[in-house]
Amino acid sequence: MAMIHTLADLFAKATRSVTHLELRDNYGTGSPGYQAWMKGSSVEEISKLDDYWLPWTRLIQENVARGVAFRRARVISEPVSDYIRYEHAVTPFSNLAGGEQVRWLPRPQAKDLPLPGCDFWQFDDNLVGWIFQSGDGEPTGFELSEDAFEAELCSNAFEAVWRRAIEHAEYRPA
Numbered sequence: 008m009a010m011i012h013t014l015a016d017l018f019a020k021a022t023r024s025v026t027h028l029e030l031r032d033n034y035g036t037g038s039p040g041y042q043a044w045m046k047g048s049s050v051e052e053i054s055k056l057d058d059y060w061l062p063w064t065r066l067i068q069e070n071v072a073r074g075v076a077f078r079r080a081r082v083i084s085e086p087v088s089d090y091i092r093y094e095h096a097v098t099p100f101s102n103l104a105g106g107e108q109v110r111w112l113p114r115p116q117a118k119d120l121p122l123p124g125c126d127f128w129q130f131d132d133n134l135v136g137w138i139f140q141s142g143d144g145e146p147t148g149f150e151l152s153e154d155a156f157e158a159e160l161c162s163n164a165f166e167a168v169w170r171r172a173i174e175h176a177e178y179r180p181a
Contacts, residue, residue, distance in 0.1 A: 018070045021130040026165045027079040032088040033144040044093050054100040067105025077107040080168045084114045085181040095180050110172030120167045129161045
């Protein structure tokens with residue numbers, strides 16, 4: 008399989024759907040938005056920085072406009088980490104503004120679900136982009152797989168989480 012190096016390229020190849028399952032409570036806490044938020048900046052102030060979320064929002068909007076559905080599910084611990092509290096606060100300005108659907112599932116409600124060991128993106132229910140991170144949540148690698156078993160595992164895991172998860176507008180971080 009030819010290597011594709013950016014999410015934008017992968018999104019462009021999707022024809023129906025893109026799903027993203029997040030299983031961690033912290034992700035790269037060195038990001039400028041998170042650091043500004045931790046220092047007291049409001050989400051509204053951070054959102055006004057055109058170069059912060061705007062490229063992501065536009066990328067998602069372009070793909071949604073051509074008919075690709077984007078769904079993101081987050082399995083989270085409660086009480087939530089500062090990072091998850093931040094993610095919840097910024098979701099309307101970044102993910103939802105782009106056209107993603109986002110749901111949250113408290114970890115105890117996922118206890119009996121067979122889930123993969125790391126986060127992933129899935130494109131049209133077949134191509135899987137595995138995401139690897141350090142213990143601190145910093146990215147350490149990305150691997151694409153067209154393996155049918157892995158694709159089915161990810162499709163089933165995502166749909167199981169999605170069915171139980173709470174819509175963003177209804178979820179209140181504990």
